[in-house]
Amino acid sequence: MIEQTVEVPTKDGATTTFVVHPDRGGPHPVILFFMDAPAIREELRDMARRLATAGYYVMLPNLYYRAGVLELVPPSGAMDEPLRARMMELMYGLSIQMVMEDSDALLAYADGQAAADAQRVGCLGYCMSGQFSINAAARHAGRVKAAASIYGTFLVTDKDDSPHLAARKAKGELYFACAETDRWAPMETINALSSSLKADGIRAEVELYPGVEHGFAFPQRAAYDKAAAERHWLRLNTLFARNLG
Numbered sequence: 001m002i003e004q005t006v007e008v009p010t011k012d013g014a015t016t017t018f019v020v021h022p023d024r025g026g027p028h029p030v031i032l033f034f035m036d037a038p039a040i041r042e043e044l045r046d047m048a049r050r051l052a053t054a055g056y057y058v059m060l061p062n063l064y065y066r067a068g069v070l071e072l073v074p075p076s077g078a079m080d081e082p083l084r085a086r087m088m089e090l091m092y093g094l095s096i097q098m099v100m101e102d103s104d105a106l107l108a109y110a111d112g113q114a115a116a117d118a119q120r121v122g123c124l125g126y127c128m129s130g131q132f133s134i135n136a137a138a139r140h141a142g143r144v145k146a147a148a149s150i151y152g153t154f155l156v157t158d159k160d161d162s163p164h165l166a167a168r169k170a171k172g173e174l175y176f177a178c179a180e181t182d183r184w185a186p187m188e189t190i191n192a193l194s195s196s197l198k199a200d201g202i203r204a205e206v207e208l209y210p211g212v213e214h215g216f217a218f219p220q221r222a223a224y225d226k227a228a229a230e231r232h233w234l235r236l237n238t239l240f241a242r243n244l245g
Helices: 042-052 081-092 096-111 127-139 163-169 187-199 226-244
Strands: 002-010 013-021 028-034 057-061 116-126 144-150 173-181 204-213
Touching: 002 096, 013 042, 013 096, 028 042, 028 096, 028 127, 028 226, 042 057, 042 226, 057 096, 096 116, 096 127, 116 127, 116 226, 127 144, 127 163, 127 173, 144 226, 163 187, 173 187, 173 226, 187 204, 204 226
Parallel strands: 028 057, 028 116, 116 144, 144 173, 173 204
Antiparallel strands: 002 013, 013 057
8 A cells, every 4th residue: 555645725825734555556446535523533544544455546635724724633533622623614614615626626636646536536524524525426427426424413504505406416416315313404404304315216225324423433432333433434335436446
């Protein structure tokens, strides 16, 4: 495997991006892996590495670069109230439009990399970034062949860029993994999302993960559930293999 950290130029500066991909057999389909609210950390880099071993050029960008923040959570993973408040401030300081402009820059960078096939793209987002993954699939509909939202937030809103509406513009296959217990995406939101996607004839699956909570896929979270986490990896691997080749 080859991994590096690069500075990808953007409209608003540059985003520090962790890139990992196989050392042979390319060019590899690109996966844009959007971070969750606690920011870049080794836990996410390990997940990017796991994706890359399946044959992908994985890009994990820092979305908080505009605020001058890269790593937010200490190695112990413990968060006190001031740190949690800072995380929420950073999260709400992002907009879908900002991240979509970042996605433009990331794909422009990938276009220039011999190891990357930026015409075959997958997107992946957890928590706050589920909405980014789906919107990127809509913005780059000609490139994005598959996108996944894992316990995503703000999936059904009254905004024009709500994921349930953005899905109409996507051409790739979409997958939504939802936790049974999730105050950020309660059952009424999940049901509304499912109904909207079905009514619009979207090529998408909304899967409920019973008995687990928001954050179940992250090994360092208290909510981690190994069986559910492994099921989500199986779903991602088959989704990307089916659509990215």
